[in-house]
Amino acid sequence: xxxxxxxxxxxxxxxxxxxxxxxxxxxxxxxxxxxxxxxxxxxxxxxxxxxxxxxxxxxxxxxxxxxxxxxxxxxxxxxxxxxxxxxxxxxxxxxxxxxxxxxxxxxxxxxxxxxxxxxxxxxxxxxxxxxxxxxxxxxxxxxxxxxxxxxxxxxxxxxxxxxxxxxxxxxxxxxxxxxxxxxxxxxxxxxxxxxxxxxxxxxxxxxxxxxxxxxxxxxxxxxxxxxxxxxxxxxxxxxxxxxxxxxxxxxxxxxxxxxxxxxxxxxxxxxxxxxxxxxxxxxxxxxxxxxxxxxxxxxxxxxxxxxxxxxxxxxxxxxxxxxxxxxxxxxxxxxxxxxxxxxxxxxxxxxxxxxxxx
Amino acid sequence: xxxxxxxxxxxxxxxxxxxxxxxxxxxxxxxxxxxxxxxxxxxxxxxxxxxxxxxxxxxxxxxxxxxxxxxxxxxxxxxxxxxxxxxxxxxxxxxxxxxxxxxxxxxxxxxxxxxxxxxxxxxxxxxxxxxxxxxxxxxxxxxxxxxxxxxxxxxxxxxxxxxxxxxxxxxxxxxxxxxxxxxxxxxxxxxxxxxxxxxxxxxxxxxxxxxxxxxxxxxxxxxxxxxxxxxxxxxxxxxxxxxxxxxxxxxxxxxxxxxxxxxxxxxxxxxxxxxxxxxxxxxxxxxxxxxxxxxxxxxxxxxxxxxxxxxxxxxxxxxxxxxxxxxxxxxxxxxxxxxxxxxxxxxxxxxxxxxxxxxxxxxxxxxxxxxxxxxxxxxxxxxxxxxxxxxxxxxxxxxxxxxxxxxxxxxxxxxxxxxxxxxxxxxxxxxxxxxxxxxxxxxxxxxxxxxxxxxxxxxxxxxxxxxxxxxxxxxxxxxxxxxxxxxxxxxxxxxxxxxxxxxxxxxxxxxxxxxxxxxxxxxxxxxxxxxxxxxxxxxxxxxxxxxxxxxxxxxxxxxxxxxxxxxxxxxxxxxxxxxxxxxxxxxxxxxxxxxxxxxxxxxxxxx
Ligand code: HEM
Numbered sequence: 001x002x003x004x005x006x007x008x009x010x011x012x013x014x015x016x017x018x019x020x021x022x023x024x025x026x027x028x029x030x031x032x033x034x035x036x037x038x039x040x041x042x043x044x045x046x047x048x049x050x051x052x053x054x055x056x057x058x059x060x061x062x063x064x065x066x067x068x069x070x071x072x073x074x075x076x077x078x079x080x081x082x083x084x085x086x087x088x089x090x091x092x093x094x095x096x097x098x099x100x101x102x103x104x105x106x107x108x109x110x111x112x113x114x115x116x117x118x119x120x121x122x123x124x125x126x127x128x129x130x131x132x133x134x135x136x137x138x139x140x141x142x143x144x145x146x147x148x149x150x151x152x153x154x155x156x157x158x159x160x161x162x163x164x165x166x167x168x169x170x171x172x173x174x175x176x177x178x179x180x181x182x183x184x185x186x187x188x189x190x191x192x193x194x195x196x197x198x199x200x201x202x203x204x205x206x207x208x209x210x211x212x213x214x215x216x217x218x219x220x221x222x223x224x225x226x227x228x229x230x231x232x233x234x235x236x237x238x239x240x241x242x243x244x245x246x247x248x249x250x251x252x253x254x255x256x257x258x259x260x261x262x263x264x265x266x267x268x269x270x271x272x273x274x275x276x277x278x279x280x281x282x283x284x285x286x287x288x289x290x291x292x293x294x295x296x297x298x299x300x301x302x303x304x305x306x307x308x309x310x311x312x313x314x315x316x317x318x319x320x321x322x323x324x325x326x327x328x329x330x331x332x333x334x335x336x337x338x339x340x341x342x343x344x345x346x347x348x349x350x351x352x353x354x355x356x357x358x
Numbered sequence: 359x360x361x362x363x364x365x366x367x368x369x370x371x372x373x374x375x376x377x378x379x380x381x382x383x384x385x386x387x388x389x390x391x392x393x394x395x396x397x398x399x400x401x402x403x404x405x406x407x408x409x410x411x412x413x414x415x416x417x418x419x420x421x422x423x424x425x426x427x428x429x430x431x432x433x434x435x436x437x438x439x440x441x442x443x444x445x446x447x448x449x450x451x452x453x454x455x456x457x458x459x460x461x462x463x464x465x466x467x468x469x470x471x472x473x474x475x476x477x478x479x480x481x482x483x484x485x486x487x488x489x490x491x492x493x494x495x496x497x498x499x500x501x502x503x504x505x506x507x508x509x510x511x512x513x514x515x516x517x518x519x520x521x522x523x524x525x526x527x528x529x530x531x532x533x534x535x536x537x538x539x540x541x542x543x544x545x546x547x548x549x550x551x552x553x554x555x556x557x558x559x560x561x562x563x564x565x566x567x568x569x570x571x572x573x574x575x576x577x578x579x580x581x582x583x584x585x586x587x588x589x590x591x592x593x594x595x596x597x598x599x600x601x602x603x604x605x606x607x608x609x610x611x612x613x614x615x616x617x618x619x620x621x622x623x624x625x626x627x628x629x630x631x632x633x634x635x636x637x638x639x640x641x642x643x644x645x646x647x648x649x650x651x652x653x654x655x656x657x658x659x660x661x662x663x664x665x666x667x668x669x670x671x672x673x674x675x676x677x678x679x680x681x682x683x684x685x686x687x688x689x690x691x692x693x694x695x696x697x698x699x700x701x702x703x704x705x706x707x708x709x710x711x712x713x714x715x716x717x718x719x720x721x722x723x724x725x726x727x728x729x730x731x732x733x734x735x736x737x738x739x740x741x742x743x744x745x746x747x748x749x750x751x752x753x754x755x756x757x758x759x760x761x762x763x764x765x766x767x768x769x770x771x772x773x774x775x776x777x778x779x780x781x782x783x784x785x786x787x788x789x790x791x792x793x794x795x796x797x798x799x800x801x802x803x804x805x806x807x808x809x810x811x812x813x814x815x816x817x818x819x820x821x822x823x824x825x826x827x828x829x830x831x832x833x834x835x836x837x838x839x840x841x842x843x844x845x846x847x848x849x850x851x852x853x854x855x856x857x858x859x860x861x862x863x864x865x866x867x868x869x870x871x872x873x874x875x876x877x878x879x880x881x882x883x884x885x886x887x888x889x890x891x892x893x894x895x896x897x898x899x900x901x902x903x904x905x906x907x908x909x910x911x912x913x914x915x916x917x918x919x920x921x922x923x924x925x926x927x928x929x930x931x932x933x934x935x936x937x938x939x940x941x942x943x944x945x946x947x948x949x950x951x952x953x954x955x956x957x958x959x960x961x962x963x964x965x
Contacts, residue, residue: 077542077927079540079541080540287863290701291609291701295464298458301453301457302457305457319443
């Protein structure tokens with residue numbers, strides 16, 4: 001074994017250690033989030049119920065006063081916003097911490113731990129890339145570790161932009177652990193070089209955007225699932241019912257259904273053009289690699305299905321009678337197609353896209 | 359629409375305004391719906407949904423007229439958003455079977471195997487065209503309907519959009535307080551001055567603005583609709599490009615052994631497919647010679663045998679007698695000559711064998727390409743000696759050998775004869791010998807890689823069994839009774855190429871780029887309207903009201919309205935506070951509403 005190979009071997013080893021370490025830190029973050037939710041459950045806020053059934057003359061829609069930007073330089077007039085006709089106006093929940101100091105503290109600890117775990121995981125991906133001297137996206141193991149890194153990274157970016165997304169922390173960390181667990185056990189592949197078919201700069205372009213799309217679509221899907229829960233919760237309260245205690249405690253603290261709905265719509269809408277680009281880039285690559293741009297290879301078919309499903313979702317949002325829950329189901333179907341394209345097609349269906357050492 | 363109000367029906371977001379108007383007699387509520395809808399109208403060119411219950415005879419939704427009525431009804435249905443949605447859904451559903459059932463267009467061999475294994479399913483699948491999903495009648499029907507729907511959608515929407523561009527933004531609704539974003543203040547500036555300043559502020563931010571009545575009406579974000587139309591048109595362009603590509607394309611395969619060449623004429627192809635409008639005279643004149651094929655493989659580790667490089671080194675000539683140039687064709691890098699692309703598709707080994715007759719005279723010396731049957735390039739094929747051979751009695755006959763080749767042999771007694779590694783590290787060629795008629799003259803097309811032994815006799819060894827032998831390079835198999843010999847001289851490699859030409863790619867790429875750009879415009883740009891009303895109040899102070907309406911609820915709208923107001927305030931400063939100055943926009947309206955300033959500062963603005 002020559003020297004270069006030896007350093008590569010040790011880099012690959014370092015990468016594995018880093019991935020395992022990040023899993024350990026994610027686990028800590030997971031418990032911190034649990035602590036946040038548990039401690040937060042002690043607060044009794046009940047705003048949603050108040051907003052939905054409390055106001056005496058039911059017809060009134062709440063008005064929210066917005067302080068547009070900073071008021072320091074010029075005196076800015078207050079902007080009053082109100083929900084457009086046809087949407088239920090309910091304030092967002094207070095978040096997992098439920099407004100409790102201790103819960104908030106644990107929430108902050110969880111986010112800090114997530115940042116650390118993200119840094120360690122990203123380092124693991126980068127050392128993996130260095131050990132093979134190429135983009136670290138040639139097999140499902142590498143794909144999986146990059147995927148969760150990007151998902152967590154996007155979440156942290158949204159947090160840094162002061163978006164109200166901390167509610168996604170627990171589900172995200174949980175699934176990241178699951179993803180990494182599967183990656184290191186069943187999907188693990190020793191670091192190695194590429195088969196000739198993957199030798200192309202399109203690997204950088206096509207696969208990186210595919211991973212980003214999947215990771216961000218995933219955040220959207222989490223939002224959609226929570227939207228569905230929260231929406232039935234709000235429906236129940238508005239209909240005069242009393243949701244179960246546990247459900248009430250958890251769902252009460254989430255953002256309102258309309259906020260969750262908007263969140264997932266924006267995410268999906270923002271990523272859809274990138275997904276379109278990914279497919280087109282893939283077609284161009286296929287044109288170079290296999291002599292045809294589009295050959296209905298299973299991977300191509302499922303990318304197409306995913307794309308059409310998301311297009312259907314966007315159409316549903318613009319179609320009367322399909323907004324709300326129906327559109328949300330479509331969004332979940334679309335994400336399920338993406339998942340199947342990633343796991344199902346690689347494992348169950350053979351095509352040109354089978355990677356080295358699935 | 360507030361939730362509490364519609365709990366009885368549960369039809370929150372689904373109910374359209376007309377229905378809601380009937381259900382709730384609250385006058386203010388209806389006023390809001392009316393205003394929102396009047397001002398918000400045509401913020402999108404999306405087709406209005408059909409509402410049969412309220413527009414034609416209740417409950418039926420189908421026309422009572424004759425054929426024309428039916429056609430119109432059908433057309434309206436087809437071009438509605440709802441049907442577009444259903445067709446999109448069907449399209450993705452319809453694409454699924456093609457990924458699970460082998461497709462003729464993707465892998466013919468697999469289809470054949472499937473058919474052999476599933477004798478009951480096969481006829482059903484064939485009826486349903488499930489082996490050719492993507493060219494099947496039903497799949498075509500879905501996408502053709504979708505594209506008809508698309509055209510039927512784009513044409514009126516384009517007209518509508520042009521109309522909107524020509525006309526001016528609609529005047530302000532009566533009660534601006536009802537709009538999603540609203541602000542107000544009192545100033546000592548004249549109303550006209552405020553309007554003037556508003557036109558300036560809005561104009562600087564590229565709003566289309568004009569004074570309508572007592573207010574300035576402005577609109578921005580037309581690129582959203584433009585982008586949406588561009589995107590949908592680009593989809594049509596791409597479909598046309600693909601269709602053209604299919605009709606005019608040509609595509610053929612050619613297997614070339616090292617040292618051999620190919621000239622781009624129809625007769626030289628091993629197989630050739632073309633679109634129905636393709637003209638064979640349009641084959642670009644060029645030729646190439648395969649100098650060398652290089653394949654390297656992972657030597658060690660768990661991925662031993664995984665390919666690392668494939669390179670076909672060629673010399674090619676453009677035109678009938680152009681200069682000779684060197685080129686390398688790799689898996690991802692086709693050679694492009696005169697618009698035709700030459701792709702490297704597969705490779706394998708071609709043992710070089712010499713056949714001699716009983717007198718030691720060389721009858722043939724060939725490199726014989728064999729077909730790989732696994733990833734380690736275990737290969738099979740046939741060596742055929744058509745003419746030139748006479749047996750020891752001087753009678754003309756033909757020879758045939760079944761060939762089995764492994765580039766890396768495990769060693770005698772070690773399992774079966776399957777290759778251990780794709781590189782030629784320990785090559786062994788196993789041959790069995792036959793004589794008689796190869797059946798080539800029968801007129802039936804023959805597979806060059808298979809030996810038809812029906813009219814042949816086996817050569818026997820001493821034990822009376824079929825004569826066969828494993829050969830290392832340089833070794834020889836002697837045919838029984840001094841009938842001659844066959845020598846395994848060495849190995850060449852072969853590469854197979856796909857030579858294809860498909861017009862319309864440029865158009866498809868242009869369409870794709872336009873689609874992405876249009877999509878980005880459509881999804882990232884907000885179409886919104888802003889109104890600024892300045893009216894002198896009874897006390898002589900001017901009341902300025904500003905309101906904004908977006909295509910959908912947007913986080914940015916209140917923020918932008920705030921910015922606009924801040925800009926406007928520099929010319930229309932806030933008048934000194936009076937005790938009864940309206941702190942809230944419309945005290946008697948907003949007063950009875952729950953206000954949640956603390957919980958959700960800017961319901962949209964922070965997201
Ligand atoms: C070929 C299949 C089609 C695809 C892939 C497709 C895709 C899309 C996408 C991704 C959007 C989202 C852009 C946005 O929300 O602004 C959209 C919007 C839209 N599409 Fe399509 N579309 C197709 C066919 C159609 C057809 C047949 C119609 C007409 C019946 C149509 C009418 C519309 C309209 C009106 C919008 C704008 C909705 C809005 O204003 O929010 N599309 N389409």
